Amino acid sequence: MRINKIKGTIDFFGYEVEKYRYIEKVCVDIAKKFGYSEVITPIFEATDVFVRSVGESSDIVNKEMYTFTDRGNRSLTLRPEGTAPMMRMFVENKLYVNPGLAKYYYFGPIFRYERPQKGRYHQFTQFGVETYGLENPLLDADVINLACKIMNALGIENVKVCLNTLGSKEARNAYVPALKEYFAPHLEEMCADCKVRFEKNPLRMLDCKADANTEIMNNVPKISDYLTEEDKAYFEELKNALDILGIKYEVSDKLVRGLDYYSNDVFELIYDNPDSAINGLTLCAGGRYNDMGRDFDGPDVKAVGFAFGVERMMMALDELGIKVPDSSKDKVTVITLGKPVKKVGLKLVDYLRSNGIPAEIDYQSDNLKPQFKLAERIKARYIIIIGEDEVASNMMTIKDTWKQVEVKIKVNELNEYFEIEGANKYAY
Numbered sequence: 001m002r003i004n005k006i007k008g009t010i011d012f013f014g015y016e017v018e019k020y021r022y023i024e025k026v027c028v029d030i031a032k033k034f035g036y037s038e039v040i041t042p043i044f045e046a047t048d049v050f051v052r053s054v055g056e057s058s059d060i061v062n063k064e065m066y067t068f069t070d071r072g073n074r075s076l077t078l079r080p081e082g083t084a085p086m087m088r089m090f091v092e093n094k095l096y097v098n099p100g101l102a103k104y105y106y107f108g109p110i111f112r113y114e115r116p117q118k119g120r121y122h123q124f125t126q127f128g129v130e131t132y133g134l135e136n137p138l139l140d141a142d143v144i145n146l147a148c149k150i151m152n153a154l155g156i157e158n159v160k161v162c163l164n165t166l167g168s169k170e171a172r173n174a175y176v177p178a179l180k181e182y183f184a185p186h187l188e189e190m191c192a193d194c195k196v197r198f199e200k201n202p203l204r205m206l207d208c209k210a211d212a213n214t215e216i217m218n219n220v221p222k223i224s225d226y227l228t229e230e231d232k233a234y235f236e237e238l239k240n241a242l243d244i245l246g247i248k249y250e251v252s253d254k255l256v257r258g259l260d261y262y263s264n265d266v267f268e269l270i271y272d273n274p275d276s277a278i279n280g281l282t283l284c285a286g287g288r289y290n291d292m293g294r295d296f297d298g299p300d301v302k303a304v305g306f307a308f309g310v311e312r313m314m315m316a317l318d319e320l321g322i323k324v325p326d327s328s329k330d331k332v333t334v335i336t337l338g339k340p341v342k343k344v345g346l347k348l349v350d351y352l353r354s355n356g357i358p359a360e361i362d363y364q365s366d367n368l369k370p371q372f373k374l375a376e377r378i379k380a381r382y383i384i385i386i387g388e389d390e391v392a393s394n395m396m397t398i399k400d401t402w403k404q405v406e407v408k409i410k411v412n413e414l415n416e417y418f419e420i421e422g423a424n425k426y427a428y
């Protein structure tokens, strides 16, 4: 029986890889301009990394982790998100001893056992950023700004920034009992998930999809009535900074996020086009989380960050009909006439590649047709033709298929033609 890929995973090839790598490049280029540097953490961690931080009441820890016991009898988990491993890394390596704000980005695979559907996979990719060491609404605004700049650079314009604050611990300590008191008499009418969340994390009831738009949800107490003066001032400053940066946003008091570690502001960038099949899809999400350092027995680390779903960004590009540029440089195909010239052709291909020019040759065929087919298949811009006559007279024919011009040059003029620097001249 044929073995196929696991449902909820993707094979990337051809143009899909171009798209994937282009998104990575845009994210990385912009993040570097904002002063972020890359961190690479392992793909699996001790299960506790996620249980302690993402939280036992979250869907991720409850039912979505790929957890296994290794041969050393340790419980390990394929990372279901990047924020907790990053904080583990930051605390474990005592990077907090360095002065100033730390700004990191990461890019890599994430694993969640969610029901696969369009835009929801078992293995997907996140580009994320995390900052450590500062609690300042200007920073939070600039983190959201970075996410928006990436969207703009990719040409994804139909995006709504949704924003909320969960307030400080003090505010949540007052709000959560009020929520419980409110929901308690209505619990029988609510969905099974809400009943569980009522016990474990009533805040999560607010973003329940099944019970959204019910009368119960419409009249629910608002976190904004429980914020401390300090929380309110922080949120106002954040909104003000976003206004100054020209970022439009909507405050949505039901936005609570599915991970337990957030405090204060949370945000999501949502694809927004009612006519589109992916309307409402969350492309990017993040927020402030000031208590996670302690989960890893480290110091208090003030932190804010976000993560993009790369496959969802690819879907947005497709939806908008945006084609990413071809990453390859102008390619060359060397076409040979006559068997003895094949090796000369291989040497020429090797010279071009060594000088940074992508070049290919048909190893097998002496016939012109398959050799031209190769040029067509790899979308070669240049076709170099050499036969026994050319080799004897130290000449070659080069066809520029874009400009539609053909020239005959001496072999020692190859460097000039392809703007190859260096004193070495090519010879047959």
Ligand code: HAM
Binding pocket: 080, 081, 082, 083, 084, 112, 114, 119, 120, 121, 122, 123, 124, 125, 126, 128, 129, 130, 259, 282, 283, 284, 285, 286, 287, 304, 305, 306, 307, 308, 309, 310, 311, 312
């Ligand atoms: P998250 O909302 O769980 O947040 O995921 C972030 C993004 O990953 C989502 O907005 C979505 O684009 C993508 N995503 C999530 N699940 C899937 C899936 N099953 N298939 C495809 N894409 C998916 C976090 O992971 C937080 N760590 C974000 C963060 C960073 N908060 C602070 N710093």
